[in-house]
Amino acid sequence: MKEVKIVLVGYMGSGKTTVGRIVANHLNVNFLDLDAFIEEGEKMSIASIFKEKGEIYFRKKEIEYLNKVFLKDESFVLSLGGGTPCFGNNMEFINSKTPYSFYLNVGINELEERLVKEKEHRPMISHLADDKLTEFIGMHLFERSFFYNKAHHKIKSNRNTPTEIAEMIVNKLV
Ligand SMILES: Nc1ncnc2c1ncn2[C@@H]1O[C@H](COP(=O)(O)OP(=O)(O)OP(=O)(O)O)[C@@H](O)[C@H]1O
Numbered sequence: 468m469k470e471v472k473i474v475l476v477g478y479m480g481s482g483k484t485t486v487g488r489i490v491a492n493h494l495n496v497n498f499l500d501l502d503a504f505i506e507e508g509e510k511m512s513i514a515s516i517f518k519e520k521g522e523i524y525f526r527k528k529e530i531e532y533l534n535k536v537f538l539k540d541e542s543f544v545l546s547l548g549g550g551t552p553c554f555g556n557n558m559e560f561i562n563s564k565t566p567y568s569f570y571l572n573v574g575i576n577e578l579e580e581r582l583v584k585e586k587e588h589r590p591m592i593s594h595l596a597d598d599k600l601t602e603f604i605g606m607h608l609f610e611r612s613f614f615y616n617k618a619h620h621k622i623k624s625n626r627n628t629p630t631e632i633a634e635m636i637v638n639k640l641v
């Protein structure tokens with residue numbers, strides 16, 4: 468197989484990390500998660516970076532680490548942070564580097580069901596009451612969809628399993 472760089476974008480909880488691991492295993496290439504790469508490099512959790520250094524600092528680091536990943540001369544599956552496509556010219560940069568950017572498009576209700584159980588380590592939503600989550604996700608997703616839709620491929624989940632979504636991605640590779 469020639470070198471292939473696959474990038475997964477989508478809202479928090481859309482399954483980028485879960486699906487990305489499956490795709491990488493299937494293709495036998497490295498799996499990278501931008502959030503984890505930042506945490507490793509900065510030796511701090513994302514939640515601590517937001518709390519101690521603020522979101523703007525985090526967004527600058529996100530751009531820096533995204534550039535670092537693409538210096539790697541190897542195949543990989545890269546799952547981005549939920550906000551990565553929405554800052555700087557990150558989507559243009561990614562699309563200039565690979566034809567395989569994928570938007571995992573998951574509906575608001577499905578996202579809410581997943582995120583209500585996992586708010587704590589996600590600083591964008593950890594402060595929200597459970598009954599405010601659906602409204603917030605709806606607004607936020609509406610704002611962000613513009614950027615997510617710049618991905619070369621869109622994968623719509625209708626309550627598909629992670630394995631099914633991974634298969635849809637693999638089927639788009641030529
Ligand atoms: N297709 C799916 N069906 C059901 N549950 C899923 C699916 N994909 C992911 N999940 C579950 O949803 C939760 C969020 O998934 P995951 O952490 O992979 O999302 P993410 O897009 O990486 O989120 P973040 O942007 O916050 O890093 C996890 O509990 C995961 O097990």
Ligand SMILES: O=C(O)C1=C[C@@H](O)[C@@H](O)[C@H](O)C1
Pocket residue numbers: 478479502513547548549550551588589590591
């Ligand atoms: O949607 C977002 O803005 C974020 C998503 C996470 O992946 C992390 O990158 C961080 O919590 C910010």
Ligand SMILES: [Mg+2]
Pocket residue numbers: 483484485500502546547
């Ligand atoms: Mg993730």
